Amino acid sequence: MTDASVVFVTAFLATAVEAIEMITIVVAVGVTRGYRATLVGAAAGLVVLVVTVAIGGQAVAAVPIGPLRLVVGTLLLLFGLQWYRKGITRVAARGLAGYYGQDPPDEPIPPGFDWTAAFLAFKGVSLEGLEIAIIVVSFGGSAGQVGPAILGGTAALVVFGAIGFLLRGPLERVPRSFLQLVVGTLLVAFGTFWALEGLGVAWPQSDFDIVLLAIFYSIAAGAFILLERRPTQQTLEVAGS
Amino acid sequence: MSTVVRVVVGVAQFLYGYVVGDDLPLGLGMALAVVVTGWLVSVGVNAWWLVPAAAVLLTGLHLRSRARAAQG
Numbered sequence: 001m002t003d004a005s006v007v008f009v010t011a012f013l014a015t016a017v018e019a020i021e022m023i024t025i026v027v028a029v030g031v032t033r034g035y036r037a038t039l040v041g042a043a044a045g046l047v048v049l050v051v052t053v054a055i056g057g058q059a060v061a062a063v064p065i066g067p068l069r070l071v072v073g074t075l076l077l078l079f080g081l082q083w084y085r086k087g088i089t090r091v092a093a094r095g096l097a098g099y100y101g102q103d104p105p106d107e108p109i110p111p112g113f114d115w116t117a118a119f120l121a122f123k124g125v126s127l128e129g130l131e132i133a134i135i136v137v138s139f140g141g142s143a144g145q146v147g148p149a150i151l152g153g154t155a156a157l158v159v160f161g162a163i164g165f166l167l168r169g170p171l172e173r174v175p176r177s178f179l180q181l182v183v184g185t186l187l188v189a190f191g192t193f194w195a196l197e198g199l200g201v202a203w204p205q206s207d208f209d210i211v212l213l214a215i216f217y218s219i220a221a222g223a224f225i226l227l228e229r230r231p232t233q234q235t236l237e238v239a240g241s
Numbered sequence: 242m243s244t245v246v247r248v249v250v251g252v253a254q255f256l257y258g259y260v261v262g263d264d265l266p267l268g269l270g271m272a273l274a275v276v277v278t279g280w281l282v283s284v285g286v287n288a289w290w291l292v293p294a295a296a297v298l299l300t301g302l303h304l305r306s307r308a309r310a311a312q313g
Contacts (some may be wrong), residue, residue: 074275075260077296081271082262083301089307193294197278201289213293220297222302 007145011136011152014179019156020126021190021210023164025124028183033117042195044123049133056072065131070198073191079120087181088221092228094177120187127194132157181221189213266272 030038136153137146193203193210203209262269274295283287 042275051306070275074272077292078260078268078271079262081267081296081300085303088304129245150252150288188296192296194253195275196278196289196292200282202287203289207307209289216293220300224249224301228304 004145004148006144006154008148008155011149015136015153015156016134018132019160022124022132022157024186025128025190026121027167028123028179028186028211029117029120032116032179033120033192036205037114037117038121040113041121042125044118044137045129048122048126049129052083066198067201068127068198069194073122073196074188074196075191076123077191077195079190080184080191083180083184084188084217084221085184086182087177088224088228090177091181092225097126111115123229185214185217185221188217264303267299267303271295 026038026042029041061151132153136149192213197203206211271292274292278288278291281291
């Protein structure tokens with residue numbers, strides 16, 4: 001039997017990778033769309049996860065993650081692309097400075113409950129949470145130390161949840177258009193990664209390819225912004241001459 | 242229209258707006274890229290590059306057509 005502390009640390013570290021992905025999505029959606037619906041969606045995702053683990057127990061390790069990743073990843077990819085191109089257009093039109101707190105939402109957040117935010121947070125939490133459950137249950141079960149594995153996974157969620165909460169303030173001061181572009185880029189990167197992994201694609205650098213995808217999409221967004229700004233600047237020069 | 246139909250239509254409209262948004266060709270293009278990637282993987286080609294390339298290409302086409310439409 002593996003030592004309990006080793007199981008705890010290993011489960012903590014393994015969970016941390018997935019927890020960072022989960023909390024990145026929740027914080028990003030919360031900052032962009034508001035926290036009320038986002039936290040409701042995240043809480044619903046956690047409830048579904050707890051119920052799934054409670055009912056499924058060891059069977060959760062046998063949930064076919066491939067089809068799940070394909071469906072959720074494709075949805076995130078398509079939705080993320082909407083924010084990605086809207087963010088490009090808006091940042092190209094207005095730049096990054098001078099409109100703090102004045103940026104009207106081009107996709108108005110509906111009065112009442114924001115189902116889009118709740119749905120995004122729900123998907124992020126439930127999918128990443130399911131992966132955490134699979135890691136914890138399968139690793140803890142195979143080591144004969146399910147208790148320490150659950151504690152390690154829970155500790156990682158608490159630690160990285162607190163970090164995400166602390167980052168909330170600085171994130172709220174970032175211009176909304178720019179943040180929409182950043183969130184869109186993240187959603188497209190995560191969506192691409194999950195959808196293709198669900199298809200059976202072998203990513204050359206494994207999970208690190210999420211970072212590389214985000215960099216790739218960021219560079220492309222920067223190029224598009226430069227191209228979008230060029231006609232605007234030419235028009236201004238003609239008008240000013 | 243009955244309540245059930247209204248709910249079904251509302252959910253369908255929400256899902257369409259959520260998944261496809263304002264650009265149907267882009268959504269269909271990305272869906273096609275995912276399907277083609279699946280086919281390539283099934284025949285032994287590790288086509289991890291196709292969807293990122295398609296996403297950037299289709300976004301570029303979307304932005305260009307939008308700019309042309311704005312110029313009249």
